[in-house]
Amino acid sequence: MTTEAVSSEAGPARLDEFRGQVLEFLADNLPDGFRGVGALAGDVREAFLGPWRDALVRTGYIAPEWPVEYGGAGLTQQQRIVLDEESARAGAPLWALPTDPIGFGLLGSIVLLWGTPEQKQHFLPALVSGEHRWAQGFSEPEAGSDLFNLRTRAVLDGDEWVVDGHKIWQTQGHKANWIFLLARTDPAARNRDALSFLLVPLDQPGVVVTPIRSMTGEEEFAEVRLEGARTSAANILGAPGQGAQVALSLLGFERSAFGAAHVHYGSELDRLVVLTREQGLEDDPGIRQRLADARIKIEVMKAMSFQARKRAAAGSSPGPESSVFKLYQTTFDLTLTELAMDLLGMGATITTGQPSATVLGPDPVGTPNSSAAWQSAYLRSRAAVIYGGSSQIQRNTIGEQVLGLPREPRPTGGRA
Amino acid sequence: MSWPADAELVEDQDHADFRSSVRSFLAQHAPTRRVRQLCDDAGRVERSALWRQLCTELGVAGLCVPEEFGGQGAPASYQVVLLEELGRTLAPVPMFASTVLATTALLESGDAEACKRWLPAMVRGERVATMAAGERPHDWDLRSVTTTATCLGGRWRVTGSKPWVVDGDNATLALVLADSADGSVLLAVDLDDEAVRREVSATLDPTRPAVTIHVDDVVADLVGGVGEGRRIVDATMRRAAVALAAEQLGVATRALEMAVEQAKTRVQFGRAIGSFQSLKHLLADCYVEVEGLRASVRHAAQALDDGDPAQATLLAHLCKAVGSDVALDVAGASIQVHGGIGFTWEHDAHLYFKRATVSRQWLGTPAYHRDKVAALMLGATA
Ligand SMILES: Cc1cc2nc3c(=O)[nH]c(=O)nc-3n(C[C@H](O)[C@H](O)[C@H](O)COP(=O)(O)OP(=O)(O)OC[C@H]3O[C@@H](n4cnc5c(N)ncnc54)[C@H](O)[C@@H]3O)c2cc1C
Numbered sequence: 001m002t003t004e005a006v007s008s009e010a011g012p013a014r015l016d017e018f019r020g021q022v023l024e025f026l027a028d029n030l031p032d033g034f035r036g037v038g039a040l041a042g043d044v045r046e047a048f049l050g051p052w053r054d055a056l057v058r059t060g061y062i063a064p065e066w067p068v069e070y071g072g073a074g075l076t077q078q079q080r081i082v083l084d085e086e087s088a089r090a091g092a093p094l095w096a097l098p099t100d101p102i103g104f105g106l107l108g109s110i111v112l113l114w115g116t117p118e119q120k121q122h123f124l125p126a127l128v129s130g131e132h133r134w135a136q137g138f139s140e141p142e143a144g145s146d147l148f149n150l151r152t153r154a155v156l157d158g159d160e161w162v163v164d165g166h167k168i169w170q171t172q173g174h175k176a177n178w179i180f181l182l183a184r185t186d187p188a189a190r191n192r193d194a195l196s197f198l199l200v201p202l203d204q205p206g207v208v209v210t211p212i213r214s215m216t217g218e219e220e221f222a223e224v225r226l227e228g229a230r231t232s233a234a235n236i237l238g239a240p241g242q243g244a245q246v247a248l249s250l251l252g253f254e255r256s257a258f259g260a261a262h263v264h265y266g267s268e269l270d271r272l273v274v275l276t277r278e279q280g281l282e283d284d285p286g287i288r289q290r291l292a293d294a295r296i297k298i299e300v301m302k303a304m305s306f307q308a309r310k311r312a313a314a315g316s317s318p319g320p321e322s323s324v325f326k327l328y329q330t331t332f333d334l335t336l337t338e339l340a341m342d343l344l345g346m347g348a349t350i351t352t353g354q355p356s357a358t359v360l361g362p363d364p365v366g367t368p369n370s371s372a373a374w375q376s377a378y379l380r381s382r383a384a385v386i387y388g389g390s391s392q393i394q395r396n397t398i399g400e401q402v403l404g405l406p407r408e409p410r411p412t413g414g415r416a
Numbered sequence: 417m418s419w420p421a422d423a424e425l426v427e428d429q430d431h432a433d434f435r436s437s438v439r440s441f442l443a444q445h446a447p448t449r450r451v452r453q454l455c456d457d458a459g460r461v462e463r464s465a466l467w468r469q470l471c472t473e474l475g476v477a478g479l480c481v482p483e484e485f486g487g488q489g490a491p492a493s494y495q496v497v498l499l500e501e502l503g504r505t506l507a508p509v510p511m512f513a514s515t516v517l518a519t520t521a522l523l524e525s526g527d528a529e530a531c532k533r534w535l536p537a538m539v540r541g542e543r544v545a546t547m548a549a550g551e552r553p554h555d556w557d558l559r560s561v562t563t564t565a566t567c568l569g570g571r572w573r574v575t576g577s578k579p580w581v582v583d584g585d586n587a588t589l590a591l592v593l594a595d596s597a598d599g600s601v602l603l604a605v606d607l608d609d610e611a612v613r614r615e616v617s618a619t620l621d622p623t624r625p626a627v628t629i630h631v632d633d634v635v636a637d638l639v640g641g642v643g644e645g646r647r648i649v650d651a652t653m654r655r656a657a658v659a660l661a662a663e664q665l666g667v668a669t670r671a672l673e674m675a676v677e678q679a680k681t682r683v684q685f686g687r688a689i690g691s692f693q694s695l696k697h698l699l700a701d702c703y704v705e706v707e708g709l710r711a712s713v714r715h716a717a718q719a720l721d722d723g724d725p726a727q728a729t730l731l732a733h734l735c736k737a738v739g740s741d742v743a744l745d746v747a748g749a750s751i752q753v754h755g756g757i758g759f760t761w762e763h764d765a766h767l768y769f770k771r772a773t774v775s776r777q778w779l780g781t782p783a784y785h786r787d788k789v790a791a792l793m794l795g796a797t798a
Contacts, residue, residue, distance in 0.1 A: 273793055282794045291793055292786035296734045300708040303715035324704050392693075398703055399696035403676050406691040 018079050022086045029055040036091020036267075036366020038357040038373075045357065053096035057128055061094065063104055066112065070120060071128035077309060081260075088263035091365025098172040098359065099133040107134045107180055109253045114197075114237045114246050123199070135173040135202070137181030137224060138247065140166055145393050147182075148192050148244055152226070154183035156233060161185075161198055163229045169387070171360070173222030174211040177203045182243050195243035199235040200226070216379045220359050251389065252322050261329055262302035264362040268336060268377070269294050271369050275343045278369075290339050297332045304328065320401040323394040330384040330391065333362070337378040347371050348378075360384070427714075431497055438501040441474060446507040448764050454508050455622040464544070464586060467509045471541025477515045478539035481523070486536035492655070492720040496662040496713055503666020506623040506767055510544045513583035516659045517652060518545035521591050521602060524651040525640030530604065534589065545589040548578035548605075548629055549649045556653070556780040558593065558646060563631070565594035565601050572638050574603050577630045582778075584627035585616060591639060592631065599643030603636035621774040623767060657732040657779055658716045661739030664775055665713050668706050668743045671750040671768040675699060678754050695753060702749050705742045712738055730792060737785040743772035 029052065040048055056062035059073060064080045066072020075083065087094050095101050104127065111123050126132040143150040152165025163183055170179065178201055185196040202209060206228040211219040238246040272291065281287045304325055311321075341348040353370025356363045356377060361384075367373050385391045399405045427435070445466060446454075454463050471477045480495050481487025495516070502511055519538060522531050537543040552560050563576025574594050581590065590605045605612065607629070615628040640648050676699060679690030689695055716731035747769040751758040758765045776782070791797075 276794065283797045285787075285797075288790035288794065288797070289783060289786050292737075292789035295789050295793060296737055296786065297708075299715075299731065299734050300712050300738060303711035304708060306715060307711045321707070324707050327700075327704050328708060392697070395697040395700035396693070398700035399690070403690075403699055403703060405676065405679055405696050405699065406688045408691055408693065408696075409687065 015078055015082060019082050019086065022083050025055075025059060025061070026086060026090050026092055030090065030092055034090070034092075036364055037093050038091060038364040038367030040357070040366070041354065049093075049096040052092070053130070056094065056096065062100075062128060063108060063124075064094075066108065066124065070112075070124035072124075081309060084260035085263050088260040088267075089365065091267075093364060097130055097133060098175050099135065101360070102136050102171060102176075103127045103132070103134040106136055106250055106253060110180075110237060110246060110250045113249060118234070119237070132178045133176045135170040135176035135179040135222070135224070137167040137170060137179040137200075139169045141168050144169075145390055147247070148195060150182055150184065150195070152181060152183045153187075154185050154196065154198055156185075157230075159233045160230045161200075161233060161235070163198065163200055163226045163231065165226050166223070167226070168223040169212070170209075170222045170224055171220065171387075173224055174209055174219060176209075177201065179224060180237075182247055185240050185243075189241060192244040193241045195247075196240045197237040197243040197246040198231060199237065200229055200231040204229060206230075214383070216376050218359070261362070262298050262305065264364065265294075265298045265301065265332070265336065267365045268362050268367075269298060271363075271367070272336075272340055272343060275340070275369050279343055279345070281343065287339075287343070290335075290342075294332075294336050294339060297328075297335075301325075301329060301332070320397055323389070323397045323402075326388060327391055327394045327398070330381075333381040333384055337374065337381045340374040341378055344371055344374060348375065351375060427497075431493065434494055435497050435501060438474060438476075438498055439504075441470070442501060442505045442507055445469065446505050446509075448505065448767065451506055451508060451623060451767075455625075459508075460586065463508055466507070467511075467544070468541040470509055470511075471539065475539075476511060477519070477541055479515075481519060481535055481539055485531050486539040491717075492658070493714070493717040495659060496717040499659050499662040500666040500669070500713070503663035503771075504670040506667070506771055508623045508625070510546070510583035510586060512624075512656075512659070512663070513546035513581075513587060514538055514544045516656050517547035517582070518589070518591050520655050521547055521648055521652045522639065524648045524655075525602065525644065527640045530637070530639045534604065538589075543589060544583060544587045545591065546581055546583050546587040547591045547593075547649070547652065548581045548584070549593040549653075551576075551578060553777075554781075554784070556784060558649060561593055561595055561600070563592060563594040565596040565603055565636070567596065567598075567638075567642075572601070572603055572636045573633050574605060574631055574636045575633050577628060579628045580617075580626040581629050582624060582626050584614060584629055585625050590629060592629075592636065593645050593649050595645075596642065600645030601642055602639045602645040602648050604639050605631060605634055605636045609634050619774075621767075621770040623771060624774060653779060654729060654732040655720065657736040657785075658713065658720060658728075660775055660779055661709070661716070661735035662713045664739035664743035664772065665706070665709050667768050667771050667775075668702075668709065668739075668746040671743075671747045671765070671772075672699070672702050672706055674765065674768075675702070675746075675750040675753040682755075689753075698749055699753070702746045706746060709735075709738050709742045730789065733785040733788045733792075736779060737782040737789070740772075740776040740782045740785075744769075744776050747772040 037045060060068060060071060061073055061083060063072040064075040064083050068074045095104060108124060108127055111119055123132065138147055140150050140152060152163065154161045154163045165183060167181060178199060180199050182195050183198055184194050186194045206226060208225045209222050211222045214220045276282050276287060276291065348371055351372045353372045354368045356367045356373040358364060360380065363373060363377055400407055453459050475488055476498055478487030479490045479498065480492060482489050519535065522535060538545055550556060550558060551562060563574060565572055565574045574592055576594060578592065588607050590607050592603050592605050594601055594603055611632045611634045613630040617628060619626055679695055679699060680688055682689045712735050716735045719727040719731050751765045751769055754763060754765050757763050
């Protein structure tokens with residue numbers, strides 16, 4: 001059984017027509033016999049991704065909802081979903097560079113929301129072309145969950161900001177040449193009002209980027225030390241002191257970036273059904289219950305994302321309810337990949353076959369049913385419950401901002 | 417309190433208007449204090465009056481019934497709203513028995529004559545009907561029905577016993593599943609017939625009465641074709657599963673609201689208990705579960721309205737599995753958050769917990785429905 005298309009809300013024939021266009025685009029630009037990016041071996045994948053990204057740039061599909069003038073495709077929310085779903089079903093990634101998810105998913109959204117016309121004109125096309133490759137510089141060694149308690153400082157020197165600090169856990173930071181970060185710009189102000197949101201080039205004296213190996217064995221994030229790093233005074237999003245606000249709206253995007261998650265998980269579950277048969281476990285009552293539970297939760301996610309889209313279509317931007325989805329999805333990810341390990345049994349203990357194609361998130365179509373692939377999915381699932389705000393932080397957010405429960409007592413006075 | 421209204425997923429204006437008229441009717445006529453009284457034996461007559469009023473003032477029994485049979489022909493999504501609201505208040509009305517089960521079965525039978533004969537009075541709330549299909553505690557596939565029917569000279573007669581017939585105490589009509597020599601049949605049995613005996617059992621959930629019905633060679637009318645009984649009941653069950661999940665959503669939503677209210681106001685160790693993370697996180701997890709159920713129930717209602725049977729079957733199993741787990745988890749959590757007061761008879765928390773417990777078993781447990789989903793994925797086991 002596969003996850004089928006949005007039929008109910010799409011309704012109008014115009015959407016079907018758009019779906020036709022997307023399918024045509026996929027057929028024209030994917031190699032013959034394409035079975036999903038997950039099915040491509042490492043070097044073949046690299047060779048595929050370059051031209052594929054060019055095709056996305058040509059059509060604007062790389063930034064589906066942006067206005068055409070900045071390199072987007074000017075799609076409606078509904079069309080964007082169709083594009084997400086059909087691409088996911090075909091196993092064709094919408095982002096091709098390792099830094100694209102940070103660039104488009106986060107920086108792009110936030111520049112559109114907060115950027116001046118000049119900033120939009122400057123930064124958005126450079127992101128599309130791949131000239132700017134972005135890292136997210138929020139976390140610091142002493143400030144993770146307690147995000148706004150950071151130490152990095154920036155002072156204005158003539159027409160430049162001068163930045164000193166130490167950021168850590170930058171996803172694909174070693175592949176980036178720009179970083180957006182929060183820095184303390186007003187030592188006198190209260191904690192949150194002291195922060196500003198700055199855009200800083202990494203490729204300059206005084207910046208040292210060191211890759212960090214994760215528990216999957218790969219170098220997937222980095223730490224960034226800044227000593228007297230400089231950026232133009234104009235490279236600030238929002239006003240000085242508004243950094244926390246900008247960052248919070250970004251976190252809303254980060255947590256609600258789930259467009260076609262149910263399609264990706266659907267394809268992972270399809271692989272698990274095949275694995276169940278291969279292992280002769282299709283009559284095992286416990287396994288049947290767990291597979292069905294997974295199927296049900298994928299449908300629940302699909303239903304939730306439909307509702308979220310209705311909200312968005314009705315004009316509300318992602319609020320605290322994005323925490324609901326993040327928590328649901330990342331908790332599900334743990335149980336799905338645990339099920340894969342149990343299906344593999346002792347096979348889960350050794351690493352065989354082709355690895356998977358992604359660094360974060362569920363595996364794309366075509367990923368082999370190998371223990372190597374499932375092991376990395378399993379290990380990755382331990383990251384998603386930490387990054388983008390840990391599960392505990394999401395629960396605090398839901399409890400306090402959605403249910404209106406009283407806040408925890410916090411120590412009085414922030415760091416100066 | 418504000419969160420359900422704020423956080424509730426957007427619904428269109430018509431649904432929202434309908435929801436608010438149902439909610440204010442129930443707040444006025446069936447607050448939980450009254451619900452407790454109605455559940456006493458003495459409350460039986462009053463219960464019928466409440467139901468008739470709901471039917472005449474809000475048209476609840478005819479909501480999804482085609483106009484030709486006296487209804488309003490509204491889509492399933494309205495029924496889902498209604499059941500959610502009824503779940504919130506636990507109002508002891510035969511909505512489920514008469515409208516969700518019996519009415520759906522009549523409509524699914526395609527038997528226009530039977531529909532014309534029974535539905536208009538049911539829609540007006542003048543006649544309460546129910547359905548009596550299963551006979552064994554776990555047999556929702558209806559494999560072991562022992563009630564038998566015979567047809568002699570064009571007249572049907574039926575004999576057998578049906579346990580836990582919902583609202584069987586107030587109903588005057590039951591649609592009874594029986595096996596005949598020519599296949600399964602659904603028969604309309606007049607419960608006031610003297611060859612029918614009703615055995616009232618004590619029930620765990622006082623807000624939802626159920627009785628055992630013994631039928632001894634009673635004359636009955638065929639509904640739908642001979643050999644059609646199981647098909648009709650199956651189709652009815654699918655729709656009923658979504659409706660019950662909607663009610664479970666209402667149960668869970670209200671139980672959570674009460675718990676959140678308590679967590680905001682109850683002070684221990686000098687702080688409101690909701691500021692303690694163990695409770696805050698428990699409630700946040702409940703909220704996530706409730707929102708998942710809410711989205712699923714709406715999605716399923718949409719599938720029913722779209723007339724997509726494969727999708728509707730999957731979503732019906734899904735909703736019943738999720739609804740049962742969520743309602744019981746949240747109702748249990750609500751007792752916990754209330755502490756000692758939550759374990760008392762006077763507090764309403766147990767009413768929600770009991771409703772959740774009973775509706776979890778009813779129409780099949782989560783494990784049963786998950787196995788149905790597994791069968792769609794893997795095929796049935798031997
Ligand atoms: C794979 C990966 C990619 C990442 N990518 C980026 C990136 O690109 N850019 C970036 O800036 N950061 C990134 N991060 C960092 C991530 O955002 C932080 O790791 C995360 O916010 C947690 O902070 P921490 O590591 O300091 O843990 P801590 O804040 O020390 O938390 C440790 C534990 O304490 C719990 N805890 C903390 N505070 C509370 C509280 N108030 N109540 C209850 N429990 C609490 C947490 O839930 C957690 O379980 C990434 C992390 C990972 C794992």
